[in-house]
Structures are given as C-alpha cells and as structure tokens.
Amino acid sequence: MSRTIADLGFARLKNPLMPASGCFGWGREYSQLYDLKVLGAVVTKAVTPEPRSGNPGPRVVETPGGMLNAIGLENSGLQGALAEELPWLQEQGVPILVNVAGRKVGDYVQVAEALGDQDLLGLELNLSCPNVREGGISFGTDANTVYKLVSQVRRVSPLPLVVKLTPNITDITEPARGAEAGGADALTLINTLRGMAIDVRTRRPILGNVSGGLSGSAIKPVALSLVWQAAKAVSIPIIGCGGIAQVGDVVEFLLAGAAAVQVGSATFADPLLLPRLVKDLEAWVEQEDCSVKELVGAAHC
Ligand SMILES: Cc1cc2nc3c(=O)[nH]c(=O)nc-3n(C[C@H](O)[C@H](O)[C@H](O)COP(=O)(O)O)c2cc1C
Incomplete structure (x- = not known):
C-alpha cells in the first residue's frame, strides 16, 4: 500500500485516485456500491453561492470516444452543501476536495470563506467550465485574472487551493503560472474541451446549450500533453484528468508529471471503475517493483 501513496505537497493520500468533479455527485450513490474510503480522495460537484438549476436539456450527448455535457x-448552492451534502460526506472518512464555481470573483471568495473552517482536504477552484455564460471558462483563459482570483481566495481561506484550468487556451503555462503566483497549492488539468453536435434530421444543435464540454477517452492525449507542459512550467503538484479509463492511463499521467489523477466520464460506463483502478495500480507498482512517487514526472528525465 505504501507504494501507492500520492504526495500532493500539502497532503499525502493513500493512493492517487479520485473521481472528477461532476461525475460522482457527492458520492451517495457510489457509496452503495463500495466503501469510499478505498479512494485517495473524493471531489464534489461544483458549489456556487446560490442554488442553480443548470442548462435546458438535452444536456448530454454521446460522441465517438467520449461525451459532450x-x-x-446545477447544484443546491452553498447552504445545501453545508446543510446536507458535506456533513454526510464528512462521515465517510475520505479526504474531500470541494469544487467551487461562480459567476464572478466574489462568488468564489464567498464560498471559500464559508467553507474555511470545514474539515477538508482543500478547495478545487473551477476556473474552467465551458458550459456557463458568465464566469466559467473566461476566468481560466487570462493569466492575470487567474492570479487575481486565486490571490483573493487565498486571502480568505486557510485551506489548500487546487486550481482547475481549462484546455481551451493557446498556452497552458500562462494560467498555470498565474495560479501558482496567486498562491495555488496544486493544479487540476484538465476540464472539458468545448465542442458541439448537430442533429442532421432536425438540423439543430443537439444540446440545449448549443455547445458543451467534451470528455472521455477522446481527450486523453490532449490532457496528457497539457499536464506535461504545465509540469515543466510550475513547481506545484498537478492532478491529471481527462479520458482516464484503465491503469495504463493512470501511469501515463503520473509519468507526464501528475502527482494524482481524477477519473470522470469512464465511471458512467463502469461505476466500479475507481475501486478497480486502485487495485490495478497496487498490482502494477508491485509487479514493476516501483512506487507512485518514483513514477511522477519520470518521463521528463
Ligand atoms: C457530466 C459532467 C459534469 C461535470 N461537472 C463538473 C463540475 O461541476 N466542475 C468541474 O470542475 N468539472 C466538471 N466536469 C469536468 C470533469 O470533472 C473532468 O474535468 C472532465 O470530464 C474530463 O475528465 P474525463 O475525461 O475523465 O471525464 C464535468 C464533467 C462531466 C462529464
């Protein structure tokens, strides 16, 4: 087991595996299938100050090698999280990263301030959602905005801050450096890539929101390359995410420089995937006679 320990700098996890935000809810449904304690950590659905009903449907479409969402x-807001979701998840005994989103900088500050005294692994600031009209992606594409947002949250929160960046940008190293300079403790890379699908019969976009975020196996090479580039640019740990579906994918992300990984869309096809990946990774490091720590960034040498 000690071979699988993941070092995030601000914390050590029993293994590097966690679900990606929005693909696991708050874990209630999954907790009926397995003990959440087997995971390195759990990442929650985004929390915004006010409850949100989300976009009009259809909200998801399958695509070759992935999906658009x-x-x-959509979430029950800060009060809903504090009153219902968080107390339940805290009883499960697994480290928790709360994903935070907002329309403006003040929204992130408000949620971070309200969660400051909670027993959490940290906050994951989602500066990268492609599916909301205000905020979302626009925060994550400008290095200076990333810097300002992260520094303002840093001022009000004692919790470790993990900044989740968008792949919808020319040079990932700029916002990555902005986040690090603003006081981020780690980065999550990547959120979804903007995409769309059109129904050829109705001749209309399929998603109610017209465009959505592409995730799943199709984006893995993109995610891997962005982790690789960011790992060269910053010295804070990176949590890799995008298209992970098997243990080989986990190892690839570690080799590219990720200290831990998140698994999203693939858990929809196989809800037991995460605990299986924990076992598969244990077997892999045993067989290769190595540790997760040794693998992190090893492809750069
Ligand atoms: C249905 C769905 C909902 C998502 N909701 C969020 C969210 O609330 N916050 C966030 O930061 N990312 C969200 N994401 C992005 C995922 O956390 C992840 O970054 C992305 O899907 C890439 O990983 P994957 O290819 O393993 O799915 C969502 C993704 C999907 C598919």
Whole structure:
C-alpha cells in the first residue's frame, strides 16, 4: 500500500485516485456500491453561492470516444452543501476536495470563506467550465485574472487551493503560472474541451446549450500533453484528468508529471471503475517493483 501513496505537497493520500468533479455527485450513490474510503480522495460537484438549476436539456450527448455535457453547474448552492451534502460526506472518512464555481470573483471568495473552517482536504477552484455564460471558462483563459482570483481566495481561506484550468487556451503555462503566483497549492488539468453536435434530421444543435464540454477517452492525449507542459512550467503538484479509463492511463499521467489523477466520464460506463483502478495500480507498482512517487514526472528525465 505504501507504494501507492500520492504526495500532493500539502497532503499525502493513500493512493492517487479520485473521481472528477461532476461525475460522482457527492458520492451517495457510489457509496452503495463500495466503501469510499478505498479512494485517495473524493471531489464534489461544483458549489456556487446560490442554488442553480443548470442548462435546458438535452444536456448530454454521446460522441465517438467520449461525451459532450452541458449541465451548467446545477447544484443546491452553498447552504445545501453545508446543510446536507458535506456533513454526510464528512462521515465517510475520505479526504474531500470541494469544487467551487461562480459567476464572478466574489462568488468564489464567498464560498471559500464559508467553507474555511470545514474539515477538508482543500478547495478545487473551477476556473474552467465551458458550459456557463458568465464566469466559467473566461476566468481560466487570462493569466492575470487567474492570479487575481486565486490571490483573493487565498486571502480568505486557510485551506489548500487546487486550481482547475481549462484546455481551451493557446498556452497552458500562462494560467498555470498565474495560479501558482496567486498562491495555488496544486493544479487540476484538465476540464472539458468545448465542442458541439448537430442533429442532421432536425438540423439543430443537439444540446440545449448549443455547445458543451467534451470528455472521455477522446481527450486523453490532449490532457496528457497539457499536464506535461504545465509540469515543466510550475513547481506545484498537478492532478491529471481527462479520458482516464484503465491503469495504463493512470501511469501515463503520473509519468507526464501528475502527482494524482481524477477519473470522470469512464465511471458512467463502469461505476466500479475507481475501486478497480486502485487495485490495478497496487498490482502494477508491485509487479514493476516501483512506487507512485518514483513514477511522477519520470518521463521528463
Ligand atoms: C457530466 C459532467 C459534469 C461535470 N461537472 C463538473 C463540475 O461541476 N466542475 C468541474 O470542475 N468539472 C466538471 N466536469 C469536468 C470533469 O470533472 C473532468 O474535468 C472532465 O470530464 C474530463 O475528465 P474525463 O475525461 O475523465 O471525464 C464535468 C464533467 C462531466 C462529464
């Protein structure tokens, strides 16, 4: 087991595996299938100050090698999270990253301030959602905005801050450096890539929101390359995410420089995937006689 320990700098996890935000809810349904404690950590659905009903349907479409979603950050808001979801998840005994989103900088500050005294692994600031009209992606594409947002949240929160960046940008190293300079403790790379699908019969976009975020196996090479580039640019740990579906994918992300990984869309096809990946990774490091720590960034050498 010690071979699988993941070092995030601000914390050590029993293994590097966690679900990606929005693909696991708050874990209630999954907890009926397996003990959440087997995971390195759990990442929650985005929390915004006010409850949100999200975008009009259809909100998901299957695509070759992946899916498009335009959920639009549906959630029960800060009060809902504090009153119902978080107390339940805290009883499960697994480290928790709360994903935070908003329309403006003040929204992130408000949620971070309200969660500051909670027993959490940290906050994951979602600066990268492609499916909301205000905020979302626009925060994550400008290095200076990333810097300002992260520094303002840093001022009000004692919790570790993980900044989740968008792949919808020319040079990932700019917002990555902005986040690091603003006081981020780690980065999550990547959120979804903007995409769309059109129904050829109705001749209309399929998603109610017109465009959505592409995720799943199709985006893995993109995610891997962005992790690789960011790992060269910053010295804070990176959590890799995008298209992970088997243990080989996990190892690839570690080799590219990720200290831990998140699994999203693939859990929809196989809800037991995460605990299986925990076992498969244990077997892999045993067989290769190595540790997760040794693998992190090893492809750069
Ligand atoms: C249905 C769905 C909902 C999502 N909701 C969120 C969210 O609330 N916050 C967030 O930061 N990312 C959200 N994401 C993005 C995922 O966390 C992840 O970054 C992305 O799907 C890439 O990983 P994957 O290819 O393993 O799915 C969502 C993705 C999907 C498919």
